[in-house]
Amino acid sequence: MTRYLLLPMQPTPNGTLHLGHIAGPYLRADILARALRRQGDEVSVICGADVYENWIQLPALRSNVSPETLCRNNGNAIHEDLRSMGIGVESWIDPLGEVDSGAYAALHNELLDRGVRGGGLFLKSERIPYAENTGRAVTGVWLLGRCPGCGLPAGGNCCENCGFHYQPDQILDPRSRLDEGRLIWREERSWFARADDPARIESRLSRLTGSPVFRDLAIRYLRSTGAEVRLTAPGDWGVANRIDGNGAVVCNTFFAYCVYCGEHFARLTGRPNPLREGADRDTQVVALAGVDNLVAALITPLVLSGCLPGTRGFDRVILNRFLLLDGAKFSTSRRHGIWVSDVAANKAISTDELRLFLSSLSLGEDEVNFDVAALIQFVNWHRRRLGSRIAEGEMEIRDIPAGAILQMLKGRGIPVQYAAVEDIRPDALLAAYLAWLSNDDVRRSDPALWRAALAFLVEPLAPLLAAELRSGRKGEEGILIRAGRDLVDADLRSIVHLQQEN
Known part of the structure; x- marks a missing residue:
């Protein structure tokens, strides 16, 4: 038995969740947690809203509400979106909420103070663009230009096209997103961390990710930046820097957020925070993120755990490329996507069916297109296949221990136990379930065993279907009740948004 703490990237509450979000770290974390528990491991999943990401300022401005109000409304909706997709978390972090706000800010300043006092950080002067008319620091959400890596239009500090990360003075043809006049560049000092031995950081990447694609992208960033990580920044939204005046806000790094999640884990389980140095390393920490957060999830924790006394890094990081819709990236700002709230309100398709289809897409090192026609074809094939098998075998229910099912499946060569978390791939789990669905020998000789094993195999992917099969x-929200109906294009027309305008 192994203990795991799974930490999917905290979603930014600049809007609610669409299937592009779900298909990445959130569904993967839930499937991984369920599969690990199925083989007898102990698993905690902790997540929360990334309220201090400065990208939430733009929708707040456009909606004429405060960032706090936007975060509260969207944060609650995001938590509900996860629940409606069957994605469970043991603890939900709200850095602006009554329970977390004080402790969250205090931990970020504690880590900054540890780094400053321990000599692991350094002050760096940099050129920061300010808007002439408003005095706003034009960084993050406010900064537009072209990526210095690929030359295509980009903004903030990361190119969505090639994944390259950059500092404000590296972006090409910089300008403000708003009509704020020309840019005035000023010298500012902020705290940074830097790896003493970048080559050692590069060598450790292979222990964190088995993907050569993501490893090479990380190495490219490390070599272009000197393995530097920002700890403070100019700005007016974020955790206030209480240590000194070098950078108005403490950067809300994914690593510091995860250390805070570890505090929740310690309270929940009575075990030490696994991201604190000195704790027994009997809990494996796995972070999950999209490629746009490669630096935050893969590089920053490696650098910071070596520069902030009393901390330690992740054991494994699972990354994925973007899910596309109609050939373009799902986008909240362009309203291009399929939103979870619309899916939950649509009675023609179950969330389990979407979980199964998303599992088939093998989202990983490559971008994958979400094709509505392929979804309809898959759902109808699965409904007919499952409906015919259940109708033939009908509903003999027998309580069969999970251990007995596991041993039986192992004896038949069906993978149900895994040594490495990367091996627990949704598409592989789906293939095992579909193969068993077509196993006529066991279905005819022992329908109850076949049905119990079917529930066992599908549970990580489609928990509502597993409950139906067992009971x-x-x-009402499941697949079996829909098994006699075909899904048609008109059923989904209202939930697929292809608008491209800004």
């Missing part, structure tokens, strides 16, 4: 009752 023999068709749930």
Whole structure:
């Protein structure tokens, strides 16, 4: 038995969740947690809203509400979106909420203070663009230009096209997103961390990710930046820097957020925070993120755990490229996507069916297109296949221990136990489930065993279907009740948004 703490990237509450978000770290974390528990491991999943990401300022401005109000409304909606997709978390972090706000800010300043006092950080002067008319620091959400890596239009500090990360003075043809006049460049000092031995950081990447694609992208960034990580920044939104005046806000790094999640884990389980140095390393920490957060999830923790006394890094990082819709990236700002709230309100398709289809897409090192026609074809094939098998075998229910099912499946060569978390791939789990669905020998000789094993295999992917199979009752939100109906394009027309305008 192994203990795991799974930490999917905290979603930014600049809007609610669409399937592009779900298909990445959130569904992967939930499937991974369920599969690990199925093989007898202990798993905690902790997540929360990234309220101090400065990208939330733009939708707040456009909606004429405060960032706090936007974060509260969207943060609650995001938590509900996860629940409606069957994605469970043991603890939900709200850095602006009554429970977390004080402790969250205090931990960020504690880590900054540790780094400053321990000599692990250094002050760096940099050129920061300010808007002439408003005096706003034009960084993050406010900064537009072209990526210095690929030359295509980009903004903030990361190119969505090639994944390259950059500092404000590196972006080409910089300008403000708003009509704020020309840019005035000023020298500012902020705290940074730097790896003493970048080559050692590069060598450790292979222990964190098995993907050569993401490893090479990380190495490219390390060599272009000197393995530097920002700890403070100019700005007016974020955790206030209480240590000194070098950078108005403490950067809300994913690593510091995860250390805070570790505090929640310690309270929940009575075990030490696994991201604190000195704790027994009996809990494996796995971070999950999209490629746009490669630096935050893969590089920054390696650098910071070596520069902030009393901390330690992740054991494994699982990354994914973007999910596309109609050939373009899902986008909140362009309203291009399929939103979870619309899916939850649509009675023609179940969330389990979407989980199964998303599992088939093998989102990983490559971008994958979400094709609505392929979704309809998959759902209808699965409904007919499952409906015919259940109708033939019908509903003999027998309580069979999970251990017995596991041993039986192992004896038949069906993978149900895994040594490495990367091996627990949604598409592989789906293939095992579909193969068993077509196993006529066991279905005819022992229908109850076949059905129990089917529930066992599908549970990580489609938990509502697993409950239906175990109970023999068709749930209102489940698949079995829909098995006699075909899904048609008109059923989904209202939830697929292809608008491209800004």
